[in-house]
Amino acid sequence: MNTKLLECIITVSQERSQSRAAVKLNISQSALSQQIKKVENDIGTPLFYKEKNELFLTDAGKIYINGAQGALNIYKHALRDISKVRSRKNKxxxxxxxxxxxxxxxxxxxxxxxxxxxxxxxxxxxxxxxxxxxxxxxxxxxxxxxxxxxxxxxxxxxxxRTTELELALPYGHPMINRFRKEGVSFECLSEDIFILPPNETVARQLSSRIFQQNRFIPRSIREVSEIESAIELMLSGNGICFVPKFHEANNRYVAFSLVPGAVYHxxxxxxxxxxxxxxxxxxxxxxxxxxxxxxx
Structure with a gap:
């Protein structure tokens, strides 16, 4: 929106003179005249007519001025609202x-x-x-x-902090002793249900990478959004899961490091x-x- 142009035409209508309006607007009279001429050419009809050395609005000019004043009011209100938002945003x-x-x-x-x-x-x-x-x-x-x-x-x-995912098994899982001696082998977990986080999470991306590196496809997956829910499901015998290393609940299950490590930050x-x-x-x-x- 060219608010300067609208202000020019409104000022001319108020002063009834291009010379007085130019002084008030602090621009040259020739520049002001060009602005008015441009608008009149765009709309195809004069905005002013001259009578006794003064300028008066034509019918088209009156319609234009009413619209211009309304547009300027909307613009000024918008600026005030933006200023309030910016002030609030700063706080x-x-x-x-x-x-x-x-x-x-x-x-x-x-x-x-x-x-x-x-x-x-x-x-x-x-x-x-x-x-x-x-x-x-x-x-x-x-x-x-x-x-x-x-x-x-x-x-x-x-x-x-930099940490990594570990494989968590509930106490009593048949693979605990073997994994302690030989390390994790995913082929031994082919009958287990894996409790995994949603797809858009970093933990799920790391889980998928772990499976790919070990050329393993889980038989079944349960998806939960929170690690605590996954741990509770695991402890109740409903699957196994990956947990962050040094998780505060690590005394409730047995955790195994993975090779290569599933590191994240x-x-x-x-x-x-x-x-x-x-x-x-x-x-x-x-x-x-x-x-x-x-x-x-």
Whole structure:
């Protein structure tokens, strides 16, 4: 929308003179005349007629002015609304996290509010795939998630921990003693049901890679979204699963390292184009300290 052009024509109608309007608009009279002539050529009819050295609106001009004033009002309201959104956005931080990777969210929010009581924190729960979508679309400022690859042209990573998936078997599984002596052999698990996370997760991608490396196709798969649910199903005799190394519930099952290892990274990630404000930097530092405290 050419708001300057609309303002020029509205000012001429108010001043009833191109020379007075040009002075008010701080432009030359010839430039103003060209602007008006352009609009009249575009719509195919004059906007003004001259009477006693003053300019008056034609019927077409009156219609045009009414539309121009309405358009300018809408534009100004839109600018005010955008300004409010921008102001509110500057007082908000939104981040995405994968469940299980951030355990003391209330503690993080409490500590942050002590430093920045005027800034709101919005949290979203999502997988690694949805976190990337939130970041690329500007919905979130950063994410706490997992990745198997730290190279990305659009995202920056702050590594929090490098770990790996292990094969978890419930106590009493017939292969425990053999695997302890000889290592994991997937061909011995051909009759087991594998409890796996959803397809879009890093853990599922790693699981698929493990199967491919071992040339193994599970007989049956149960899909669950959370690691705790997978462990409960396993402990109740409904299958076996992969778990993160050093998982806090590892005393409830027997875990075996895999060769080659299924390594992945827990990270804070944000767009490389992101400007890190002082408040955002403080929040990242709190999250890093909190994470360090509960993984030790």
């Amino acid at each position: 908000e931080i939104t981040f995405v996290y994968t469940k299980g990777l951030l355990k003391d969210l209330p503690g993080v929010l409490t500590e942050f509010r002590k430093i920045h009581p005027d800034i709101y924190i919005n949290t979203l729960y999502g997988t690694a795939a949805s976190a990337k979508d939130y970041l690329s679309n500007g919905i979130a400022d950063f994410a706490i998630t997992a990745t198997s690859d730290l190279s990305n042209t659009l995202l920056s990573y702050i590594p929090l 827990i990270v804070i990630t944000y767009p490389k184009s992101k400007i890190i404000s002082a408040a955002l930097k403080d929040l990242l530092m709190i999250l890093m300290r909190t994470y360090d405290s509960y993984i030790k």
